[in-house]
Amino acid sequence: MTGYNAPSDSVRATVNAGRLWAGGAATAAVAALIAIVGILLGRGLFDVDVLAPKGEGVWGDADTGWYALGAAIAALVATGVVHVLIRTTPRPMRFFGWVVGLATVVAMLAPFLTDGSTGARLYTATLNLLLGIAIGSLVAGTARTATSVARPRSTPPPQYG
Template structure:
């Protein structure tokens, strides 16, 4: 079944392709979080998201953080799908939204207490997650709108 273009001239969207890329992006972002925390704790001995005594893997916060990164990728996929279906120049709006959200996520650790090294490590991880979400989903969105033309 070939998707019909929505009213208003928006391009048809290969939703399955977009959402499978969103799921893959969720896995990538969760892995970025886990690898970032492992590097910070294990290699640089920076206590990210856990007290120093928790070791390289830390506590349950590592997996919670990774799951929230994956959730952010899925929310971004939903946002991109909505923008593709309803707005002119959806990739410009998506780029701005993701860029501003990434800046906010990178700045957020500096609002809380803690060691400066922990704040910097968390900011770098958040920045890497935001860049991954923005680049991977933008590419997937472009493919999802071209795939069925």
């Protein structure tokens, strides 16, 4: 079919796994810090009961640490997903965008399944949106820099005397 720029079967994407996973680890650290800063802002500045009742103070309870750990794990899972997609699918970044987008929507809806206050639910959903955007954009950017397209060399046409 002409006009369709499908990659040929001989074109392969190669991944610098070390670079990809180093970026994934850095993204995990950033995601954990975003979660902690978000909780501190919500509880300390906006007086919202994010993840714990008010009696737990600005740092909250053990849920604060678990939330930050969950954000870091989400970044590492996203790195694994993009690695598998690059190695196995056509247009891996398009699929990755859909996966991250839908996972972010699920994370945004999850607080509304709890019995927290409306303010806490909205704040947590917004924090989950920010985490999804950060994880998705950082992992995607790392994946783009860690991926190269390898095209086989074409053999030159035979030369006749």
